[in-house]
Amino acid sequence: MTKQAKPGSRARRELPAPLAQLLERGTTDHYTDPLLYDFEYRDQADDVEWYCALAEERAVGRTVLELGAGSGRVAIPLASEGHRVLALDRMEPMLAQLFTKLERLAAAGEPVSGTVEPVLADMMDLPLDDASVGLVIAPFNCLMHLYDWRELLACFREVFRVLEPGGTFAFDVLLPDLEWLRWDPNERHAVTPFVHPRTGEAMIYSTNHEYDPETQICHIRIYYDRDEAGDGQLKPGREPEQTVHLAHRQIYPDELRALLGIAGFELESQTGDFLDLSLSADIEVQAVICTKPRS
Ligand SMILES: C[S@@+](CC[C@H](N)C(=O)[O-])C[C@H]1O[C@@H](n2cnc3c(N)ncnc32)[C@H](O)[C@@H]1O
Incomplete structure (x- = not known):
């Protein structure tokens, strides 16, 4: 049965209405079409290997809680x-897609040997008992959907509460790239033709973004244009078929260390690109492992 947090339990600070709307869209739009989500991230694999290796090392016989489990890109391999695996997410369509994929695997005679239980909840308010899980993971930038340090700290405190003493918390978020954050917000970048996995239509994907240094939030827009001419070229002045907002708060390395420390964690490693690299300017992803002390 799906575990659920109390409805309306999310306590977000009062924000100006336009920003609140942008953040709501920025944490929802991208996760309403899981088929498209799975298509866009189909080649992402380094992180899956990293989390599976960590679980193999530290979670055999213990429960794994995945925050922001989405459509199961990491939960299913685990x-x-x-x-x-307790697969926690606030978006029902993503969890539904995860279970469709599990059913397909079972129907194909390849059922997973472990289990996945859905938890429809917010990662700042975990509907789980104290000290009930051995490993908590938060893969692929899901913590970047917590939009100020208070939200991040609330989540870290919840993770600390539900972890067994000696348990591990591991996650990855982007390393802020100041040059990228300052790109021209009016240009379209990453222009890529593709065939829509659900509609079969020829489309063009592109993005741009605007960074607010005060809130540390990067407001990304993902545009989906119809490729009517079939030439993969955007037509100036034409409105896109769909615009998806994605809001990612940039989290600087020292802020992470400070908040993890305040929540009570001991930092084990904070390395780059799932390769144990030190955090230099060329690194895209900061991968963090920390532990809840035994006493
Ligand atoms: C980038 S996706 C990652 C999904 C999956 N872990 C993966 O690696 O493909 C981020 C996920 O976090 C979820 N999410 C965002 N904010 C959340 C919150 N406050 N509580 C729970 N889930 C949240 C989204 O719904 C989305 O499924």
Whole structure:
């Protein structure tokens, strides 16, 4: 049965209405079409290997809680390796897609050997008992959907509460790239033709973004244009078929260390690109491992 947090339990600070709307869209739009989400991130694999290796090392016989589990890109491989995974997300369509994929695997005679249990909840308010899980993971930038340090700290405190003493918390978020954040917000970048996985239509993907240094939030827009001419070229002045907002708060390395420390964690490592690299200007992803002390 799906575990659920109390409705309306999310306590977000009072924000100006336009910003509140942008943040709501920025944490919802991108996750309403899981088929498209899975298509866009189909080649992402380094992180899956990293989390599976960590679970193999630290979570055999213990429960794994995945925050922002989405459509199961990481949860399903973990369950395939025999783990019991609690897949927590605030978006029902993403969790529904995860279970469709599990059913398909079972129907194809390849059921996962572990288990996946859905938890429809917010990662700042975990509907789980104290000290009930051995490993908590938060893959692929999901913590960047917490939009100020208070929200991040609330989440870290919840993770600390539900972890067994000696348990591990591991996550990854982008390393802020100041040059990229300052790109021209009016240009379209990453222009890529593709065939829509659900509609079969020829489309063009592109993005741009605007960074607010005060809130540290990067407001990304993902545009989907119809490729009517079939030439993969955007037509100036034409409105896109769909615009998706994605809001990512940039989290600087020292802020992470400070908040993890305040929540009570001991930092084990904070390295780059899932390769144990030190955090230099060329690194895209900061991957963090920390532990809840035994006493
Ligand atoms: C980038 S996706 C990652 C999904 C999956 N872990 C993966 O690696 O593909 C981020 C996920 O976090 C979820 N999410 C964002 N904010 C959340 C919150 N406050 N509580 C729970 N889930 C949240 C989104 O719904 C989305 O499924």
